[in-house]
Amino acid sequence: MNRFIEGETIYLRAIEITDASERYLSWLNDEEVTKGLASGVFPSTLEDLKKYIHSTTSTRNTVMFAVCDKQNDLHIGNIKLDNFDWVNRTCELGLLLGDRSYWGKGVGTQVVETTLRYAFQQLNIRKVLLAVYANNPAAIRLYEKIGFQKEGCLREQIFYKGEYIDKYFMGIFSNQFA
Numbered sequence: 108m109n110r111f112i113e114g115e116t117i118y119l120r121a122i123e124i125t126d127a128s129e130r131y132l133s134w135l136n137d138e139e140v141t142k143g144l145a146s147g148v149f150p151s152t153l154e155d156l157k158k159y160i161h162s163t164t165s166t167r168n169t170v171m172f173a174v175c176d177k178q179n180d181l182h183i184g185n186i187k188l189d190n191f192d193w194v195n196r197t198c199e200l201g202l203l204l205g206d207r208s209y210w211g212k213g214v215g216t217q218v219v220e221t222t223l224r225y226a227f228q229q230l231n232i233r234k235v236l237l238a239v240y241a242n243n244p245a246a247i248r249l250y251e252k253i254g255f256q257k258e259g260c261l262r263e264q265i266f267y268k269g270e271y272i273d274k275y276f277m278g279i280f281s282n283q284f285a
């Protein structure tokens with residue numbers, strides 16, 4: 108497989124239309140996976156997935172990686188950088204580990220660290236931003252562990268299962284990342 112960047116146990120490669128599979132689709136229809144994401148409110152089809160992948164690969168304003176297990180090349184999730192601002196040197200990060208058997212083992216941390224290294228060292232980005240919902244403590248912990256700080260909060264912004272949930276914005280500067 109075409110490895111673009113290597114982490115310790117995972118690697119990142121360009122996502123391709125052929126990654127649109129029943130397996131990937133099952134992640135988007137898994138409530139446990141999507142509860143911290145904007146996707147999942149509406150059901151997804153394979154066709155939606157192909158269109159989405161096409162939209163991310165046809166612009167330089169998004170860099171979308173498939174996250175793969177080094178041992179078996181299994182596609183276990185995606186990470187993307189988008190909304191690049193080349194004047195202020197910022198961009199936004201989005202993470203999805205769809206294969207739940209990989210959760211809780213430090214894989215998410217490894218994937219974000221690998222992607223930040225790429226953003227700061229190869230793309231010359233100064234600051235990476237992200238949005239995270241208050242009902243996603245694992246993601247908040249992961250980001251804080253790496254050095255992201257909360258920068259803002261949209262109070263009761265997200266409707267989830269009969270409740271309104273806060274949406275936080277977090278950011279990290281290149282000089283705060285080891």
Ligand SMILES: CC(C)(COP(=O)(O)OP(=O)(O)OC[C@H]1O[C@@H](n2cnc3c(N)ncnc32)[C@H](O)[C@@H]1OP(=O)(O)O)[C@@H](O)C(=O)NCCC(=O)NCCS
Pocket residue numbers: 139140141142143144202203204205209210211212213214215216217238239240243244245246248249252
């Ligand atoms: C959120 C997600 C990326 C986490 O990935 P992961 O590989 O399990 O993360 P890691 O193991 O690297 O780190 C998670 C941390 O949160 C902690 N954690 C897990 N569940 C927790 C909880 N309910 N409350 C507090 N902390 C929790 C873990 O213990 C770990 O911290 P530690 O290293 O100090 O022990 C993954 O579950 C995922 O992709 N979920 C679906 C999509 C999503 O929510 N994406 C993020 C959108 S902002």
